[in-house]
Amino acid sequence: MAEQVQRAQVGSDALQRLVEELAAKLRRSVVVDDPLVRFICSSRHFEDADPVRIRSLLQGRADSEIIRYVLDQGVAQWTKPGFIAGRDDLGLLTRYCVPLRERGHLLGLLMVVSPDGRLTPRETEAIARTSARVAAQMYAEHAAADADEAQERELLSALLGASATARNTARERLRDSGVLPNAGHAVVTVVQVAPSPEPPGQVEVALRGALEGLTRTRSAHGLLTVGAERAVLLQVGDRPVSARELTEQSLRVIEALDTFLDASAAPVLGIGGRQSGVADAWTSYEQAVVAARAARRMPRLKRVGDWEELGEFAVLLQLPDHALNDSLLPKPLRTLLEAAGGQRLEETLRSFLEHAGSIPRTAEALQIHRTSLYYRLRQIQEVTGLDLDSGADRLVLHLGLRVRDLLVTPGDGTAA
Template identity: 60%
Template sequence: MTVSPQRARPGSTELQALVDDLAETLGRSVVVDDPLVRMVCTSRHFGDEDPVRVGTLLQGRADSATVRYVLSLGVARWTRPGFVDGRPDLGLLPRYVVPLRARGHLLGLLMIVAPDQALAEHETAAVARAAEAMATQMYGEQLASDTRRSDERTMVLELLDTDLATRTAARRRALELGLIGEAGHVLVSTVQLCRGTEPGRQSDTALWAALEGLRRTRTAQGLVAVYQERAVLLQLRDRPPAPEEIEAQCARILEELRTFLDPSAVPVIGVGGRQQGLAHAWTSYEQSQVAARAARRLPSLEGVGDWERLGALAVLLQLPEHALNPSLVPEPLRMLDRAHGGDRLRDTLRCFLENAGSIPRTADALSLHRTSLYYRLRQIQEITGLDLDDGAHRLTLHLGLRIGELLTAAAPAHT
């Protein structure tokens, strides 16, 4: 199988030429990946291709299992060349890997297929010379890329600023530059990395990689800002996104991050409310912050908080972190917890309130005879001293239960 040299992602012709020259000198397949093991450019085959290489050429990137394996070996922290063992179960032959670094930054990974895990001295010398030239070339390209990303980050943060004048000026500038349109529905999502994440360039790169494909899609145009272990995705759409679209987008982002980052990293996503027009993007952004806080606190959300599904939690989660403590739990609920069978009665109360006080629906949900349900509800009223027919009393109990959910969940790593 003959495959022409190609670039899977934007890269210079100068870098491609360096890859081609090295491949011809060695008579081996050569590829340059970015720090997340995504192909930047590659040489032609020399009869040493494996399923991973062929699949990467066809798909534009290696499969997630292969990426996770290579990154798990710590190649992003290597300071000198070394061999990566093959994985027959993944269809991966051994590679000679050279970290491409400049001024302390990892710019990419030079990989050479080496089935026997051995290179002659003249080959390693040729690789070292080529790697130095590649790192120099990539460093210049990285500086330009960093400038573009920095400009975009500034634009996004100004569009979402709480100050009206700042937002207005940024919106006018974005429209003049053609970066984003005015019409349409706006949606802002916030992605945050929590617990165990090592701050630094690698995590920022992972965040950008997970979101960059969503900047321009068939149904949306957007901008991305990455900063301080978090990323913001601002999207404009011709119509409000359907719930299944949001779910699919969030699932894609989380899958990408779980591929690129160490398992100890815990990414969460907060999805803001759907707003009309770019002028209201800041509102969706503020809501996405609250939704991300919900995702951090509530494992039941599985890493994704959506403002429009939070209900009363959206209000409670706007309390300062220090104020969200056990003192907020109403005394009647504390009395219920201390009572005999308190857990069972609390579950009954929660089900009753979530079913709007409907006896038939609550009994069905609990698989309980109505007589037994009435008995439990009388117990709850006697213990708490509250009347379940009183709207204010029911609100007190329902909010108390919601606060309890937030307090019993794992404490957040970042506020």
């Protein structure tokens, strides 16, 4: 770990020197950001600072609105430098942006403030030379970091995998290396992203950027593994991570991914059950995968599913995706949904079942007279042919409504 910190400091110093040298040549402010437009290093300014630059220096990061604006210009897909137009309403001056690439990887963005949107050939040549050196330096740092993290990713995958023997071996190696303490509590979070038009590698960068701060929090220590369309975070600690902290974490992750990625990515997050010890982390992982499916299928969860709050949905979501279709809806319920006034009768049935068949509470929830409620319930029985006084018939209808909740297409309220 000490070697990693020392190496990072050396790399940071080298980048800073390159940026300062270029800025001095150009007499213009220069900044290097990562692929998510997050601040890495910056030169001193030359009376060309704008509010965006000042806030970035003070806060160590750009505002979400600025990040989204820059990414919307398609910079992650640029193969050559170009200008990013200024925006007075955002306090942003025009910038010349160079995508820093090495061996096909986008490592970051080098930006030079140019309020009038013009640079001389000599200036662009100097920028190109320095950009190449900056990209080479950043690639060397990334390669070293990847080598350090590869083993941790492999061990985390084994720790959460299906083989008990591999899990035990991984747990011992993680404990012996000091990477992950043998703490008394564990919880796994899974983040999934839908296929999107983002350039190769950008989703992985965004997932890492949104989650990396959670590998060490006030109450837990964690390990993170990131793939092309999903990430897995294991957190362990001497006490359970509270439900409130997990919720706050989840909302921050979703908000960050909404900033970093196109809207079509539609990220969702699943939180597994809280387990007593690293040995049972694999169980939390399996539960987190189910919770993420719930978040994808159930709009009311607002893209965050928690295993411990899924109830009976946790059982239904064990079914494979191809089995979750309209064929699972009981015929009496399908008949009700297709009947005249089916939406009103469905709402009535749902409320009646949610309130355990209590007439007073159902009528109050629906804000209708009890006489009207009795009339609707008689209609439901006539249409479905079922007896609402029968526990078995109620279970059929209630389970059918739960299945229907999993078939609703987000955004339009229709069955999938």
